[in-house]
Amino acid sequence: MTGAPASAAGGSGARPVRGGELGTAAVGQASLWNIANILTMVRLLLVPGFVMLLFHDGGDEPVWRAFAWAAFAVAMITDLFDGHLARRYDLVTDFGKIADPIADKAIMGAALVSLSVLGDLPWWITGVILFRELGITLMRFWVIRHAVIPASRGGKVKTLAQGTAVGMYVLMLTGPLATLRFWMMMVAVALTVLTGLDYVRQALVLRRKGIAAERVAAREAVIAVADASVAESAGETPGGVDAGAAVTRTGAAPRGPAEAER
Incomplete structure (x- = not known):
């Protein structure tokens, strides 16, 4: 993969440059449904699934704990890639800025609290x-x-x-x-x-x-x-010209209304 698809960059169709990074014309045009945001959403969806797998059968079943570990591992792996992809291919969005740290804290917090509840x-x-x-x-x-x-x-x-x-x-x-x-x-x-x-x-x-x-x-x-x-x-003067300079150039001071009448 040498660059982000046009759809991922907001449909701009910008040609990838510098080893796959998009040019400045594509900055800020990333679509909400890009690969980085999708990975973040997957990580958010894994949080409740991880908790259910961890507590299955009271949390004492090694097989279900292994499934929970797999869900946790996938979440941590997506954490490594979504931010890198967003920065490298100019896929940074407001949603990603908010959702990515929330997803990070959610999966780690859920794991820590769940393990403490289980007494582990x-x-x-x-x-x-x-x-x-x-x-x-x-x-x-x-x-x-x-x-x-x-x-x-x-x-x-x-x-x-x-x-x-x-x-x-x-x-x-x-x-x-x-x-x-x-x-x-x-x-x-x-x-x-x-x-x-x-x-x-x-x-x-x-x-x-x-x-x-x-x-x-x-x-x-x-x-x-x-x-x-x-x-x-x-x-x-508003134009930056001194009044004295104007007198010097014209040879006389600007006439006022009274002088004009004479």
């Missing part, structure tokens, strides 16, 4: 992860008027660690594998906390820089208004 995962782990995810989401909105907090490499590693650990808890593992999944979850929790603190630091720095830039812009606007007032009081 301590509630404090669920609380720490959910608190971090909700807090960072709110913080993004807090600084969005100043800047966008970019996804860091640590955040991507955190997501991978969370998905791996939660997936191992969905499966009914015993022996050394059960011990391994515990330590994997500890790594995921540590990354969750550390990356969360890093996001807080980034948010504070970006907000401080944004406020400073706004103050500089406001100061420059005040100076510009003051300069305009000084220029106006100095006698500049």
